[in-house]
Amino acid sequence: MKQKRFLMVCLGNICRSPLAEGILKHKAAAAGLDWVVESAGTNGYHTGEAPHPLSQKVARLNGVDICQQRARNFTAADLERYDHIYAMAADVITDMKRIAGKQWDPSKVDLLLNEVEAGSNQDVPDPWYGEEPGYHDVYKLIDSACDAIIMRFAQVKSQK
Numbered sequence: 370m371k372q373k374r375f376l377m378v379c380l381g382n383i384c385r386s387p388l389a390e391g392i393l394k395h396k397a398a399a400a401g402l403d404w405v406v407e408s409a410g411t412n413g414y415h416t417g418e419a420p421h422p423l424s425q426k427v428a429r430l431n432g433v434d435i436c437q438q439r440a441r442n443f444t445a446a447d448l449e450r451y452d453h454i455y456a457m458a459a460d461v462i463t464d465m466k467r468i469a470g471k472q473w474d475p476s477k478v479d480l481l482l483n484e485v486e487a488g489s490n491q492d493v494p495d496p497w498y499g500e501e502p503g504y505h506d507v508y509k510l511i512d513s514a515c516d517a518i519i520m521r522f523a524q525v526k527s528q529k
């Protein structure tokens with residue numbers, strides 16, 4: 370089976386997209402899939418930083434270790450390097466278009482939550498300004514989207 374390459378993108382690459390990277394990586398490995406899953410941010414404010422302590426905590430409580438991740442900037446070259454690029458929210462897509470310029474390829478990019486409900490165009494809310502419960506809510510949303518990605522691209526058949 371061909372290796373698939375996924376990129377998860379948010380603003381800071383410290384709250385939402387590190388969770389998305391960690392969760393999808395974890396599920397892909399559990400399903401025996403040879404997938405590359407990485408993440409990036411569009412605002413560059415936190416480049417080189419580890420994920421937010423609350424993202425790390427919520428991931429750990431769910432058996433997912435994201436503490437080794439470090440924030441990096443989304444670049445135009447990412448449009449070529451990945452097969453599927455998921456933005457956590459509409460403002461992230463606006464930034465990605467600006468950064469990508471001529472490399473922009475809408476066929477590779479979608480909002481993450483459109484994997485849960487196609488065409489719903491919902492954002493994963495930014496937990497950065499809030500408290501711990503917001504991070505748990507974000508985890509659940511991203512977790513269900515990652516289940517949908519596994520079902521779609523791994524062609525896993527549901528167990529009856």
Ligand code: 4NP
Nearest residue numbers: 379380381382383384385497
């Ligand atoms: P994220 O959250 O995009 O989910 O990583 C944010 C983290 C930091 C900032 C904004 C959003 N910030 O403006 O510093």
